[in-house]
Amino acid sequence: MSATPIPRTLAIILYGDLSISVIDELPAKRLPIKNCVVDTSYRPKAYRFITRQVELGRQAYVICPMVEESEGLEAENVTDYTQLLKKELPGITVEMLHGQMKAAQKNEIMERFASGEIQVLVSTTVVEVGVNVPNATVMMVENAERFGLAQLHQLRGRVGRGEHQSYCIFIRGNKDQETAKRLEILNHSNDGFYIASEDLKLRGSGDLLGTRQSGDMEFQMADIFRDADILQKASEAASELLADDPYFEKPEHELLKKVMKSYLDLENHDIGL
Numbered sequence: 238m239s240a241t242p243i244p245r246t247l248a249i250i251l252y253g254d255l256s257i258s259v260i261d262e263l264p265a266k267r268l269p270i271k272n273c274v275v276d277t278s279y280r281p282k283a284y285r286f287i288t289r290q291v292e293l294g295r296q297a298y299v300i301c302p303m304v305e306e307s308e309g310l311e312a313e314n315v316t317d318y319t320q321l322l323k324k325e326l327p328g329i330t331v332e333m334l335h336g337q338m339k340a341a342q343k344n345e346i347m348e349r350f351a352s353g354e355i356q357v358l359v360s361t362t363v364v365e366v367g368v369n370v371p372n373a374t375v376m377m378v379e380n381a382e383r384f385g386l387a388q389l390h391q392l393r394g395r396v397g398r399g400e401h402q403s404y405c406i407f408i409r410g411n412k413d414q415e416t417a418k419r420l421e422i423l424n425h426s427n428d429g430f431y432i433a434s435e436d437l438k439l440r441g442s443g444d445l446l447g448t449r450q451s452g453d454m455e456f457q458m459a460d461i462f463r464d465a466d467i468l469q470k471a472s473e474a475a476s477e478l479l480a481d482d483p484y485f486e487k488p489e490h491e492l493l494k495k496v497m498k499s500y501l502d503l504e505n506h507d508i509g510l
Contacts, residue, residue, distance in 0.1 A: 259430055261428060263397075267397060267398070267399070267400065268400075268401075268402050268403070269397070269427055270396060270397040270403045270404065270405050271402065271403070271404050271405070272393075272404075272405045272406075272407070272423060272424050273404075273405075273406055273424065274381070274407045274409065274417070274420045274421060274423070274424045275406065275407070275408055276408070276409060276412070277408060277409075279406075279408065280408065283377055283406050283408070284322075284326060286375070286404075286406075287299075287326065287357060287377070290374055290375050290404075291326075291329050294372070295372060295374040295375065296350065296353065296355070296356050296357065296358070296370065296372050296373040296375075297356070297357045297358070297374070297376070297377065298357075298360060298375070298376045298377070298392075298395055299318065299322065299357060299358070299360070299378075299379065300360055300361070300362065300364075300376070300378045300379065301314055301315045301318050301359065301360075301361060301379050301380070302361070302379070302380050302383045303315070304316060304335045304336070304337055304361060305317075312379075312380045312383060312410065313379040315334075315335050315360065315361055318333075318359050318379065319331055319332070319333040322359060326357060329357055330354065330356045330357070331355075331359060332346055332349070332350070332355045332357075332358060332359070333346075333358070333360065334346045334347070334350075334358055334359070334360040334361070334363060334364065335360065335361045335363060336363045343363070346358070347368070350370060351370050353372060362388060362392065365388065365391045365392055366391060369398055370395070370398070371398045371399030371400075372399060373395065373396050373398070373399075373403075374396055374397075374401050374402065374404060375403070375404050375405075376393055376395055376396045376403075376404070376405045377405075377406040377408065378405070378406070378407050378408065379408050379410070380408070380409070380410045381407035381408060381409050381420055382410060382411055382413065382416040385436075386419065386422060386423060386432050386433075386435075387432075387433070387436070389407065389420075389423055390423065390432055393405045393423070393427070407420055418439075419436075422435045422436070478490070485497065
């Protein structure tokens with residue numbers, strides 16, 4: 238079972254010829270999240286929108302990629318952004334949360350946010366999983382280009398958990414076209430399986446048996462998307478052949494038996510058997 242749409246997971250499913258069950262319906266009374274991908278000039282509108290949501294009794298997350306300012310990296314940080322929002326959102330309780338805090342302090346902040354005492358929570362990705370605040374209806378992600386699609390999809394999952402309409406605002410800090418193309422995938426879909434498929438097309442699956450989670454697999458002929466129909470037919474043909482002659486004992490399968498034996502001998506040699 239996977240709730241995280243990373244390309245390697247999808248590739249393992251497809252190449253492994255596994256049966257797939259997709260849960261693509263929201264729980265009762267939940268509405269699809271409305272998304273937008275914008276540049277930094279949209280921030281004043283985003284602040285006004287968050288203010289209106291708080292006035293309606295809702296809450297918001299604001300995600301930053303860093304805890305503190307870094308000389309070598311231009312990106313928003315939780316510490317400074319919290320102070321900025323306290324000025325931009327007068328009368329609204331704004332607090333911060335990040336992984337460098339002690340466990341007791343993090344728990345206290347989350348309990349206050351869950352109870353509604355904190356209205357806007359500025360955080361790193363520590364809220365990515367395991368956080369359930371149904372009253373939170375806005376997720377704003379600063380420097381969205383610095384996060385992977387799977388991570389952004391997980392962050393977006395922190396809102397839309399109640400009966401109220403929820404929104405996700407992805408703010409990109411640069412004008413790179415490849416970045417814009419990647420973020421538009423999230424803008425147009427809340428479907429994790431679709432996001433994984435598009436991400437797989439963009440950056441490859443990485444190593445199925447290693448640790449590399451992106452990049453193309455170096456096959457000489459087949460491509461998982463271009464040749465999907467052929468791969469499916471080949472898989473079905475292989476299954477039928479194995480069911481009919483599992484040990485390749487029929488005369489017409491003699492050459493195939495030799496090829497498989499040479500392949501297995503080579504594989505065993507490579508792993509030292």
